[in-house]
Amino acid sequence: MVSSRNSSNKAVKLSMELADAASWYCALVLLALILIASIRANSVSSDEHARGSRLSDRPCDEIYVVGEGETLHTISDKCGDPFIVERNPHIHDPDDVFPGLVIKIVPSN
Numbered sequence: 001m002v003s004s005r006n007s008s009n010k011a012v013k014l015s016m017e018l019a020d021a022a023s024w025y026c027a028l029v030l031l032a033l034i035l036i037a038s039i040r041a042n043s044v045s046s047d048e049h050a051r052g053s054r055l056s057d058r059p060c061d062e063i064y065v066v067g068e069g070e071t072l073h074t075i076s077d078k079c080g081d082p083f084i085v086e087r088n089p090h091i092h093d094p095d096d097v098f099p100g101l102v103i104k105i106v107p108s109n
Contacts, residue, residue, distance in 0.1 A: 060107035068099040081105045 060079035072084050072094050081087075085094050088103045 060105060062104060062106065064103050064105050066097055066099055066101040066103065070097070070099075072097055075103075075105070079105050079107050081107065 060075075060081070064075065064079070066075065072091075076082055076084055084103060084105055085091055087105065091097070091101075091103070
């Protein structure tokens with residue numbers, strides 16, 4: 001009886017050690033995957049820079065979203081629409097234009 005209880009305790013102890021080792025292994029693998037994903041997310045290729053610079057060359061659609069650094073004057077010059085303020089009654093102050101503002105324009109052809 002003592003022998004079977006002793007072997008049962010050894011089996012439980014062995015399976016606990018095995019489970020502990022497996023959980024550490026899984027934790028290390030997960031950490032490595034997170035680090036690899038983080039490194040890939042932070043690395044910027046030259047293609048991404050090129051795509052970002054194309055934002056200023058985007059076409060003037062009827063619904064236009066103001067980008068960073070743009071003013072109504074630069075949008076008017078770019079799109080050839082001098083009546084942006086008149087077509088957009090939600091713009092109360094032409095100097096209060098911010099990135100993400102949606103405006104209606106009539107692009108020049």
